[in-house]
Amino acid sequence: MAKIVLGVGASHSxxxxxxxxxxxxxxxxxxxxxxxxATRDRIAAAAPDVVLILGSNHFRGFWLDLIPAFTLGVGECNSSGESGTPQGPQKVDVDLARHLANELIEGGRFDLAYSARLQIDHGQSHAIQYLLDGLDVPIVPLVVNVFAPPLPTFERCAELAGALRAAIADYPADTQVVVVASGGLSHRLPWPDWRDPHGEDEDFMVQAWLDGRENWSDYDVRRRQIIRAAEAAITPEFDDHILDLFTAGKASELAGYSTSEIEEQAGNGAQELRTWLMMAAMMDYIPAERLAYEAIPEWLTGMGVAVLDPSYSYSP
Structure with missing residues (x-):
């Protein structure tokens, strides 16, 4: 049967x-x-047959004409290639992906969307670029909606992770799986709640999210200008607390946060921590090893890396 051999949480920018x-x-x-x-080397040492990438949406493959809470890639997968990230087709482990979809949906474990022609953005491809560099390993992409409210609750994300863990364990092939969570930590993007925009820039953003499916590049210059003009809003105290939960094996406490609490304490970008929670749940919340944390205002983000390794002996 398949086995999860490593979990990784890593910020992207x-x-x-x-x-x-x-x-x-x-x-x-x-x-x-x-x-x-260093994390890329840890992934290589784990010798995975496939990497399940849990990432967020940034209005490159998902638009306001259709926003599922969770979307599993079960066929073709193309990366949008924005800002120097990988572009074009990505290799998918279709057999495992379709097994997961079947087990979750037909098995009555969880209802989620799936796509046989998924477009991902840097919410997934940043991890491919840096964590899978030089590794010839297929992926299974899972996109979590964290930027177009209403958002799936943290608790619901943990429930999906449990269902995924069980479905992976039921996969009949002898397959080693690494789970990567891409996103976080604290940061605030100049992105509105699409339901209630205020001002010219926010109106522009919402219009881009509505109309950009076929021509997103037409909106990209101004969109980038708006992002670059934003001031950093990083909260290292929050980030330290979250990383401490992970290192103590208490990441399950994230499931108790509400969307509004995360927004108030760490910004809208911290909603990406849903993917970290899911990864930790799939690793049965074992203690994590904190590899890095840096508050980098030029990147607008608290940048963290953590590894959950079942074979590693952690000191209390």
């Missing part, structure tokens, strides 16, 4: 690619990048 030279917190940036490289 396309500003790593587009504004590295302009980053003034260079030492912090290099430490975070080094942690990604």
């Amino acid at each position: 396309t500003l790593m690619n587009t504004h590295w030279e302009e980053t003034t917190h260079k030492a912090e940036a290099e430490r975070f990048r080094d942690a990604l490289h």
